[in-house]
Amino acid sequence: xxxxxxxxxxxxxxxxxxxPGHRMCAGCGGTITxxxxxxxxxxxxxxxxxxxxGCLEVSSFMYPYTAYxxxxxxxxxxxxxxxxxxxxxxxxxLKKKGKIQDxxxxxxxxxxxxxxxxxxxxxxxxxxxxxxxxxxxxxxGAYMNTGTQRSSATPQxxxxxTTPAGKASAGxxxxxxxxxxxxxxxxxxxxxxSTFTANFKDLYTKAQKAIxxxxxxxxxxxxxxxxxxxxxxxxxxNICKMAVDTCYWPLFEVMEGKWILSYEPKKKMPIEExxxxxxxxxxxxxxxxxxxxxxxxxxxxxxxxxxxxKCN
Amino acid sequence: xxxxxxLSGNEAVAYAIKQINPDVMxxxxxxxxxxxxxxVANYIANGEIDTEFIPVESEHSxxxxxxxxxxxxxxxxxxxxxCGMALMWEELYVAASNRLPIVLALVxxxxxxxxxxxxxxxxxxxxxxxGWIQIYAESNQEVYDNYIQAxxxxxxxxxxxxxxxxxxxxxxxxGVENIFLVEDDKxxxxxxxxxxxxxxxxxxxxxxxGPYAVSNYYMETKRGQRQAMIQxxxxxxxxxAKFKEMTGRTYSFFEEYKMEDAEYAVVIxxxxxxxxxxxxxxxxxxxxxKVGLIKIRVFRPFPEKEIAEALSKVKAVAIMDRSEMFSxxxxxxxxxxxxxxxxxxGTAQVVNYFYGLGGRDIxxxxxxxxxxxxxxxxxxxxxxxxYEYIGLREGTLQEEx
Numbered sequence: 173x174x175x176x177x178x179x180x181x182x183x184x185x186x187x188x189x190x191x192p193g194h195r196m197c198a199g200c201g202g203t204i205t206x207x208x209x210x211x212x213x214x215x216x217x218x219x220x221x222x223x224x225x226g227c228l229e230v231s232s233f234m235y236p237y238t239a240y241x242x243x244x245x246x247x248x249x250x251x252x253x254x255x256x257x258x259x260x261x262x263x264x265x266l267k268k269k270g271k272i273q274d275x276x277x278x279x280x281x282x283x284x285x286x287x288x289x290x291x292x293x294x295x296x297x298x299x300x301x302x303x304x305x306x307x308x309x310x311x312x313g314a315y316m317n318t319g320t321q322r323s324s325a326t327p328q329x330x331x332x333x334t335t336p337a338g339k340a341s342a343g344x345x346x347x348x349x350x351x352x353x354x355x356x357x358x359x360x361x362x363x364x365x366s367t368f369t370a371n372f373k374d375l376y377t378k379a380q381k382a383i384x385x386x387x388x389x390x391x392x393x394x395x396x397x398x399x400x401x402x403x404x405x406x407x408x409x410n411i412c413k414m415a416v417d418t419c420y421w422p423l424f425e426v427m428e429g430k431w432i433l434s435y436e437p438k439k440k441m442p443i444e445e446x447x448x449x450x451x452x453x454x455x456x457x458x459x460x461x462x463x464x465x466x467x468x469x470x471x472x473x474x475x476x477x478x479x480x481x482k483c484n
Numbered sequence: 485x486x487x488x489x490x491l492s493g494n495e496a497v498a499y500a501i502k503q504i505n506p507d508v509m510x511x512x513x514x515x516x517x518x519x520x521x522x523x524v525a526n527y528i529a530n531g532e533i534d535t536e537f538i539p540v541e542s543e544h545s546x547x548x549x550x551x552x553x554x555x556x557x558x559x560x561x562x563x564x565x566x567c568g569m570a571l572m573w574e575e576l577y578v579a580a581s582n583r584l585p586i587v588l589a590l591v592x593x594x595x596x597x598x599x600x601x602x603x604x605x606x607x608x609x610x611x612x613x614x615g616w617i618q619i620y621a622e623s624n625q626e627v628y629d630n631y632i633q634a635x636x637x638x639x640x641x642x643x644x645x646x647x648x649x650x651x652x653x654x655x656x657x658x659g660v661e662n663i664f665l666v667e668d669d670k671x672x673x674x675x676x677x678x679x680x681x682x683x684x685x686x687x688x689x690x691x692x693x694g695p696y697a698v699s700n701y702y703m704e705t706k707r708g709q710r711q712a713m714i715q716x717x718x719x720x721x722x723x724x725a726k727f728k729e730m731t732g733r734t735y736s737f738f739e740e741y742k743m744e745d746a747e748y749a750v751v752i753x754x755x756x757x758x759x760x761x762x763x764x765x766x767x768x769x770x771x772x773x774k775v776g777l778i779k780i781r782v783f784r785p786f787p788e789k790e791i792a793e794a795l796s797k798v799k800a801v802a803i804m805d806r807s808e809m810f811s812x813x814x815x816x817x818x819x820x821x822x823x824x825x826x827x828x829x830g831t832a833q834v835v836n837y838f839y840g841l842g843g844r845d846i847x848x849x850x851x852x853x854x855x856x857x858x859x860x861x862x863x864x865x866x867x868x869x870x871y872e873y874i875g876l877r878e879g880t881l882q883e884e885x
Binding site: 220222229230233234235236238240241242243244245246247248250251253254255256257258259261262263264265266268269271272273274276293294296297300301 | 550578693696
C-alpha cells in the first residue's frame with residue numbers, strides 16, 4: 173500500500189467527487205464524510221458509489237440531478253451491503269470475461285439507521301462474504317431523515333423524537349451498540365472508526381486503507397447532525413474534537429485481527445465537554461440529573477478500558 | 485437433434501441456466517426451489533459454467549444483489565418460492581422500475597400462514613402488480629422452454645422488464661417427466677450475448693441508478709413501465725415464433741384446448757391444466773359435450789382482448805383461481821378475465837372457483853363436476869355466488885350468503 177505523508181492542502185485540492193448543489197443541510201457531517209472518503213480514491217480509479225436510503229440519498233440524487241461524479245446506485249433502505257455485493261460480483265465476472273478494462277472501487281454509504289439497524293443483516297452478510305468493498309457508516313446517532321428517531325447508535329440519555337426527555341423520561345434508556353467491534357468480529361480485512369479531527373488526516377488515511385486493502389472493509393464515521401443534535405454549525409469541529417478527547421468516540425482500526433488505537437488524548441476530558449454544546453443532552457444538565465451524567469461517564473470509562481486492553 | 489431426457493422442473497431450469505451461462509446468481513434456499521441454486525453451485529464447482537454465485541443471507545439480499553449486478557451490466561438471475569419472494573417484495577418493484585431484465589425462476593408455493601410448502605399461486609399472484617412479466621407453465625417441458633424464452637423477452641430494447649418464470653411447486657418442480665432439451669449451441673444462439681446499453685461499469689459513461697423522484701416525475705415512470713408491458717406483447721409473440729422455428733413447439737399468451745367448438749370453458753393457470761385436459765377428453769369421448777380449456781401462459785402482460793375473443797362464443801366459463809385475494813368478487817384470475825369479458829360485452833355466464841390452495845389436489849372428477857355446473861348455469865342463468873370452492877371440506881365454516 174502506498175503510504176505518503178498527509179498534506180492537508182494537497183488533499184483538499186484534489187477534484188471533488190461529490191459535486192456542490194446537493195441539498196444536504198449547512199453544517200451536515202454526513203456530506204463531509206462522503207467528500208473526505210471519496211477524496212481517498214486515486215484519481216485514475218473509477219468507482220461505483222452505493223447508498224442506503226436516507227438524508228444523503230434523497231438530497232444528493234433527486235431526479236434528474238445527481239451530485240456524484242462516479243457511477244452511483246441507490247436501491248433501498250436496508251440493502252446497501254447486498255446491493256453493492258451484487259455490483260462487485262458483476263465487476264469480477266465482467267473483468268474475468270474481458271468485458272471491462274478499468275479498475276473500479278466499490279464504496280457504499282449508509283446512515284446509522286440503514287447500517288446499525290434495518291440494514292444490519294445485509295451489511296453482516298456482505299462483510300462475511302468478503303466482497304472487495306467499503307461500507308461507510310455516516311453515524312449521526314439517530315434516524316435523521318425521518319426526524320431524529322432513536323437508533324441503536326443513539327447515545328444513552330439522548331433526547332430523540334421516539335425517546336423524548338420528559339417528566340417521566342430521561343431520554344434513550346439503552347447504551348450504544350458497538351458496531352465497529354461487531355464488524356471486526358466478522359474478521360474482515362479492515363475496520364476503522366473515525367471522525368473529523370486533525371485536518372481530516374485520520375479519516376482520510378483510514379479511507380485510503382479501507383478502499384485499497386483487498387477484501388471487505390468497514391468505516392464507522394461519527395458525522396454530526398446539526399438538526400438532530402442541536403448545535404451551531406460552527407461548533408461541529410469542536411464537538412468532534414470533544415468526542416475523541418472525552419473518549420466517547422475513540423479512534424481505532426482493526427487490521428488482520430490486530431486492534432490499533434489511532435489516538436490517545438493527552439488529557440482525557442470529562443464527558444460534559446461533549447454533551448454541553450448539544451441540545452439533545454440539555455436535560456442532563458438539570459440539577460436532578462447529575463447522576464445520569466455520572467452514569468454516562470462510567471460507561472465511557474469502562475469501554476475505553478476495554479478498547480485499550482484490546483489494543484495492547 | 486433435440487436431446488431426450490427425463491428431468492424434474494427444477495432440473496430443467498438448472499439445465500437451462502447451465503446452457504445460458506449467466507453472469508451472476510445470488511440466491512437463498514427455500515423449498516421447493518432450493519435445488520435450482522444447488523445445481524448451479526454444482527455446475528460452478530465442477531467448472532462447467534463461469535457464473536458467479538453469491539450465497540446471500542436472505543431473499544431480500546438475493547434480489548438486492550441481483551438488482552446491483554444487473555444494474556452493473558451483468559446478466560443476473562435468481563430463484564425462489566413463497567415467503568422468499570414475499571421477503572423480496574420491495575425489491576421486485578425496484579427491479580421493475582429500474583427496468584432491469586432480471587429473470588427469476590419462481591417455484592410457486594403457498595404463502596404463510598399457516599406455513600405450507602405446497603403449490604398454489606399466492607406468491608406470484610400477490611406480486612402481479614409489481615411490474616414483472618409473469619409466464620406460467622403446465623409441464624416441465626414448458627418450464628424449460630419458458631425459461632429460455634424469458635431472456636430475449638426481458639432484454640429486448642422494447643421491453644427491458646424483469647421476467648418471472650413460474651412453475652407449480654413439487655408438481656412440476658420435483659415431478660420427473662420426459663423432456664426435449666435444445667442443444668447447447670442453439671440455446672446460446674437463441675439467448676445471445678447480454679449487451680446492455682447503459683450500466684454502472686460502462687467504459688465511457690457514468691450512470692446513476694435509483695433516484696428520489698418527486699411527484700413531478702414518479703407518474704411518468706409508471707407510465708413508462710406500462711408502455712414496456714404493452715410492447716412486451718409483441719415481443720413475447722416474436723420470441724415464441726423464433727422458438728417454434730428452433731424447436732417446433734408452439735407458444736402464445738395462452739393455450740386453447742378443444743376450444744374450436746366449445747360451449748363450456750375452463751380458464752386455468754399451471755399444472756392443473758393437465759388434469760383438466762384429461763377431463764375434457766373424457767367428457768368429449770363419453771358424452772360428446774363440447775367442453776374446452778384455456779390455459780393462461782402469460783398473466784402479465786394480461787392478454788385481455790385475446791381472452792375475451794377466445795371466450796366470445798362459449799355459453800359458460802369457469803375461472804379457476806389457485807390463490808386467495810379476499811376480494812368480495814373473485815380471485816386474481818377471476819377479476820382479470822371477468823373485466824376483459826365485461827369490456828368486450830361478453831355474454832357467457834361466469835363462475836369463479838378457488839381450488840388447490842396450499843397444494844390441495846384437484847382431480848379429473850372435480851373438473852367433470854365443474855363442466856356439469858357450467859351446463860346447469862348456461863341453462864338456468866343462475867350463478868349462485870361471485871366465487872365458489874372446489875375441494876373445500878364442508879362444515880368447516882358457515883358462509884354468509
